[in-house]
Amino acid sequence: MTNNTSVLNWITEMKNLVVPDSVVWIDGSEMQLEKLRKQACETGELIKLNQELLPGCYLHRTNVNDVARVEDRTFICTKNKDDVGPTNNWWHSDEAYKKLYDIARNSYKGRTMYIIPYCMGQVGSKFSKIGIELTDSIYVVLNMAIMTRVGQNVLDALGNSNDWVRGLHCSCDIDDSKRYICHFPEDYTIISVNSGYGGNVLLGKKCFALRIASYLGKQEGWLAEHMLILGVENPNGETKYIAAAFPSACGKTNLAMLIPPEGYKKKGYKVWCVGDDIAWMRIGADGSLWAINPENGFFGVAPGTNRNSNPNALETIKKNTIFTNVVQNLDNNTVWWQGLDQTPPENAIDWKGEPWNGKTSNEPGSHPNSRFTAPVVNCPCISKEFANPEGVPISAIVFGGRRAHTTPLVYQSRNWDNGVFVGATMASETTAAASGKVGVVRRDPMAMLPFCGYNMAEYFNHWFKIGEKLGDKAPKIFNVNWFRLDENNKFIWPGFRDNLRVIEWILKRCDNEVDAKETPIGFLPYAKDINTDGLNINLETLESILNVDNDMWKDEVADIEDFFKKFGDDLPEKLKIQLDILKSMH
Ligand code: SAT
Ligand code: MN
Numbered sequence: 001m002t003n004n005t006s007v008l009n010w011i012t013e014m015k016n017l018v019v020p021d022s023v024v025w026i027d028g029s030e031m032q033l034e035k036l037r038k039q040a041c042e043t044g045e046l047i048k049l050n051q052e053l054l055p056g057c058y059l060h061r062t063n064v065n066d067v068a069r070v071e072d073r074t075f076i077c078t079k080n081k082d083d084v085g086p087t088n089n090w091w092h093s094d095e096a097y098k099k100l101y102d103i104a105r106n107s108y109k110g111r112t113m114y115i116i117p118y119c120m121g122q123v124g125s126k127f128s129k130i131g132i133e134l135t136d137s138i139y140v141v142l143n144m145a146i147m148t149r150v151g152q153n154v155l156d157a158l159g160n161s162n163d164w165v166r167g168l169h170c171s172c173d174i175d176d177s178k179r180y181i182c183h184f185p186e187d188y189t190i191i192s193v194n195s196g197y198g199g200n201v202l203l204g205k206k207c208f209a210l211r212i213a214s215y216l217g218k219q220e221g222w223l224a225e226h227m228l229i230l231g232v233e234n235p236n237g238e239t240k241y242i243a244a245a246f247p248s249a250c251g252k253t254n255l256a257m258l259i260p261p262e263g264y265k266k267k268g269y270k271v272w273c274v275g276d277d278i279a280w281m282r283i284g285a286d287g288s289l290w291a292i293n294p295e296n297g298f299f300g301v302a303p304g305t306n307r308n309s310n311p312n313a314l315e316t317i318k319k320n321t322i323f324t325n326v327v328q329n330l331d332n333n334t335v336w337w338q339g340l341d342q343t344p345p346e347n348a349i350d351w352k353g354e355p356w357n358g359k360t361s362n363e364p365g366s367h368p369n370s371r372f373t374a375p376v377v378n379c380p381c382i383s384k385e386f387a388n389p390e391g392v393p394i395s396a397i398v399f400g401g402r403r404a405h406t407t408p409l410v411y412q413s414r415n416w417d418n419g420v421f422v423g424a425t426m427a428s429e430t431t432a433a434a435s436g437k438v439g440v441v442r443r444d445p446m447a448m449l450p451f452c453g454y455n456m457a458e459y460f461n462h463w464f465k466i467g468e469k470l471g472d473k474a475p476k477i478f479n480v481n482w483f484r485l486d487e488n489n490k491f492i493w494p495g496f497r498d499n500l501r502v503i504e505w506i507l508k509r510c511d512n513e514v515d516a517k518e519t520p521i522g523f524l525p526y527a528k529d530i531n532t533d534g535l536n537i538n539l540e541t542l543e544s545i546l547n548v549d550n551d552m553w554k555d556e557v558a559d560i561e562d563f564f565k566k567f568g569d570d571l572p573e574k575l576k577i578q579l580d581i582l583k584s585m586h
Helices: 005-018 030-043 093-104 138-147 152-158 204-220 252-256 262-267 311-316 416-424 456-473 496-510 539-544 550-565 573-584
Strands: 022-025 058-060 074-078 089-092 112-120 129-135 164-170 180-184 189-193 223-225 227-233 239-245 270-275 279-283 289-292 297-301 322-324 327-329 334-336 371-375 392-400 410-412 427-429 441-443 476-480 517-519 522-524
Touching: 005 093, 005 112, 005 129, 005 164, 030 058, 030 138, 074 093, 089 093, 093 164, 093 180, 093 189, 112 138, 112 152, 112 204, 129 138, 129 152, 129 204, 138 204, 138 297, 138 322, 138 371, 164 204, 180 204, 189 204, 204 223, 204 279, 204 456, 223 456, 227 252, 227 279, 227 392, 227 496, 239 496, 252 270, 252 297, 270 289, 279 456, 289 456, 297 311, 392 416, 392 496, 410 496, 416 456, 416 476, 416 573, 441 550, 456 573, 476 496, 550 573
Parallel strands: 022 112, 058 322, 074 089, 074 180, 129 164, 164 189, 239 392, 392 476
Antiparallel strands: 112 129, 180 189, 223 279, 227 239, 227 270, 279 289, 289 392, 297 371, 322 371, 327 334, 410 476, 410 522, 427 441, 517 522
């Protein structure tokens, strides 16, 4: 498959370590993938679903102790602790290698080593990056073949270059006490042991495209971000692009695949999805910010995905999709999850593999972090620019969290530096995407807290530098919060497709087409400027989520100050200045 000496040497080294029974190079052909699907069905690793209703679709259940990313077992391994900053777990790289190699040693005995050459971004594009993942899991191979571009053409594009990311995944015994997800940015290396869950083992995704790539972006002058990318086409046929950062399981996929509300559709608005999770952004030849989605598939949260929340996702997952940890409906061998519809199957198997009756069971049948893995090409609203190797020009950057209170529906930062502050002080209630307590508010700067591969203080500096380079070509920066609750704990804003109403205001602000009121936190809309035609929400209610509550913001400022203290002297001066401005205005 390749004569690349750096590749061959590393594979030999890893083979000697893990000692597989056999070795298979993944060439990307449908024939080979089909053979692997068959094999996985024979061992029970995959379950073939009803091929008439769900052609090419399979179900997989992970081990019950292995259902989400594990942030406390995720490490950035370097020589110097200072390099990873206060928000990452650090491990000395020498010690980490030793420990991980001890765990990995001989772990492929009786198993096959699959060698997956993959590309993040279009093969051959100068924005793309290549990786090789070794795994002993067919599930990983099949997911990687959906989520990335895999196969011989990747090796051809790599040639004899040494510029590629090494990834070793060992299933071992899925022992959570020996589970480690480790990144060695200095060596372009990722090692993941004792997990089979997507975010921990599809090494092209969070491990490479965010943690390693953010480190590379810092060195090479670009940004790797936890952002969806969408295009909004207006009735004149002009499309503007937005990149938006939200923590995991806060609706990035739903927003990225949004279908405009009726009134907008009638006028001729269209929304195009470029990506739902990761954006790599660079300053283009024209001096503005351009973004690509380095992935080739969607690894979306299943629960809550339905005809209302995301019809395009439902369309996307009708074929060639792998479902993980959802309910299997035994009556017709299809899948179900919480929030799909009002009729849960009664004769079913839950995500743990136990018999489940949706009518009588008190337990949800699908795991809250159950997932679908589906190819981008299936998506009815995929942008025609998705495959453009240059990417799309970004007009607005949007940060957003899940906040029951405090943060208004939308506001605009005063300028780039203030926008970086808004991103750096983002907070959100935790979700089931990572193990740990759900619903706790935590600071999650730029939604990158679990994904930044180096010291976040440096990362903030990097953002400021990118802003300096962009100058007046910089995208405008906004913050949104779809999740405000009323006194009965009901969402005040309808969300989903109606979020386009907020995006319309954002784009109007980018074009200087609408006024806003200045507040201590930035520019807020006048309620009348958010289009509520066809919505059941009155101006007063809307105003209640377009306010800045001074008392709550005082608490917020105190919490931000606390958070900033973590960074000590490394905290960029520009963030201190922004905090002082905010304090002085309250
Ligand atoms: O589990 S993943 O990290 O792949 C998805 C997510 O949590 O955003
Ligand atoms: Mn994500």
